[in-house]
Amino acid sequence: MGKGRRAAGSGEAFGGGNRVAGGSPAARGSPAAGASPAAGGSPRAGLAGRRQKVSRRKKQQAAGRDYRRYHRSLADMLLCTVQALGLSLLISWLFYRSLWGMVAFAGVWPFLYWGRRRAKIKMQQQRLREQFKECIRVVTASLYSGYSVENAFLEAEKELGHLLGEKAEMCRELRGINQQIRLNIPVEGLLADLAERSGVEEIVRFGQVFGFAKRNGSDFARVLRETSRRIGDKIELERELKTMAAARRLEQRIMNVIPMGILFFVDLTSPGFLQVMYEGVPGRVIMSLCLLIYGGAYLLSGRIADIRI
Numbered sequence: 001m002g003k004g005r006r007a008a009g010s011g012e013a014f015g016g017g018n019r020v021a022g023g024s025p026a027a028r029g030s031p032a033a034g035a036s037p038a039a040g041g042s043p044r045a046g047l048a049g050r051r052q053k054v055s056r057r058k059k060q061q062a063a064g065r066d067y068r069r070y071h072r073s074l075a076d077m078l079l080c081t082v083q084a085l086g087l088s089l090l091i092s093w094l095f096y097r098s099l100w101g102m103v104a105f106a107g108v109w110p111f112l113y114w115g116r117r118r119a120k121i122k123m124q125q126q127r128l129r130e131q132f133k134e135c136i137r138v139v140t141a142s143l144y145s146g147y148s149v150e151n152a153f154l155e156a157e158k159e160l161g162h163l164l165g166e167k168a169e170m171c172r173e174l175r176g177i178n179q180q181i182r183l184n185i186p187v188e189g190l191l192a193d194l195a196e197r198s199g200v201e202e203i204v205r206f207g208q209v210f211g212f213a214k215r216n217g218s219d220f221a222r223v224l225r226e227t228s229r230r231i232g233d234k235i236e237l238e239r240e241l242k243t244m245a246a247a248r249r250l251e252q253r254i255m256n257v258i259p260m261g262i263l264f265f266v267d268l269t270s271p272g273f274l275q276v277m278y279e280g281v282p283g284r285v286i287m288s289l290c291l292l293i294y295g296g297a298y299l300l301s302g303r304i305a306d307i308r309i
Contacts, residue, residue, distance in 0.1 A: 064176055065169070067125055068199035070117040080116055084109040094263045095287045097278040104291075121199075124169070129200045130235060131170035135160060136206070136228040143221040149214075150181050188214050202231045241307050252301045259294050 065071075088108050092101025138159045142152035157174040164171055177190045188211040195207035206227050213223045266273055277283040 064173065064193065064197055066197050067128055067169075068121065068197070070120050072117075076116065076120075080113050081109065084112050087112070090260065091291065094260055094267075095291050096284065125198065125200050128169050128198055129202055129231070131160070131164060131168055132198075132200070132203055132206075133228060133231045133235060134163065135170050135174065136224055136231065140221060140224040140228055143224065149187055149220060153181065153187065154178055202234065206231075238307070245305070245307055249305050252305050256298055256301060 084105055088102050088105040091104045091108070092099060095101060135156050138156040139149075139152045142155045143149070147155060153174060157171065157178055160168065160171050160174060173194055177187070177194070180190050181187060188207070191203075191207040191210055195204040198204070209223060209227055213220060263274070277287050
């Protein structure tokens with residue numbers, strides 16, 4: 001009997017060892033340790049990536065529009081591409097008489113795109129600056145009427161909505177500022193955020209002056225009135241200078257077109273006069289140098305005509 005019990009016990013122990021060695025069915029069927037379900041590119045990983053992109057886009061929208069960046073559209077890209085193709089065809093015919101001149105498209109397209117980008121950014125910043133001047137004027141009048149700073153911005157939103165329309169940049173900014181004010185967020189912090197996103201020197205200075213005046217308890221109405229007057233004087237001075245330089249800018253545009261006009265006129269009146277410049281290595285090198293000099297002169301004339309205060 002004793003030997004039988006010992007044999008049974010040893011058998012149970014051996015069987016238990018077999019069960020431990022073999023492991024449970026769940027353990028045998030489970031994936032290896034350290035293997036992630038997303039390692040093979042599961043749909044969950046893609047869903048998580050899309051959620052992150054959506055959340056990032058919502059944060060950017062909540063932060064407000066960045067006026068230092070160019071928000072391009074499909075129409076702008078198509079227009080830039082068509083202009084680059086046309087200019088590349090003109091260059092290939094006037095300077096090389098060969099379709100190999102279309103290689104210039106690789107340099108013309110970025111040139112036109114960045115030029116359009118700078119013009120768009122400058123235009124939207126100028127528009128925002130002029131609208132901001134009107135905003136300060138309305139806020140100053142409300143402060144002189146006895147309104148608090150927060151209620152003055154509420155009145156400015158209503159007034160600018162009638163003057164500029166609800167879709168104006170400053171109306172959208174005031175709508176966002178007033179929504180944040182209702183959540184007890186300080187006005188100086190909201191103006192500092194607008195100043196950072198705008199990239200406009202006058203708005204940056206106003207945000208600094210406003211924060212300093214609020215911390216030191218200065219006369220808000222007087223500070224805003226002086227700031228509004230200075231911004232208005234600067235805008236009027238820039239307008240006068242642009243009006244005085246309008247004739248010079250027109251002359252600059254005409255001079256930019258004259259070199260290509262001369263080539264076209266010579267080719268039209270004397271077809272074989274410039275043929276030597278389109279044959280052989282020396283002629284093509286000379287025409288390439290002329291094209292580079294012409295492009296540099298175009299850029300330099302644009303810098304000269306750009307008046308800043």
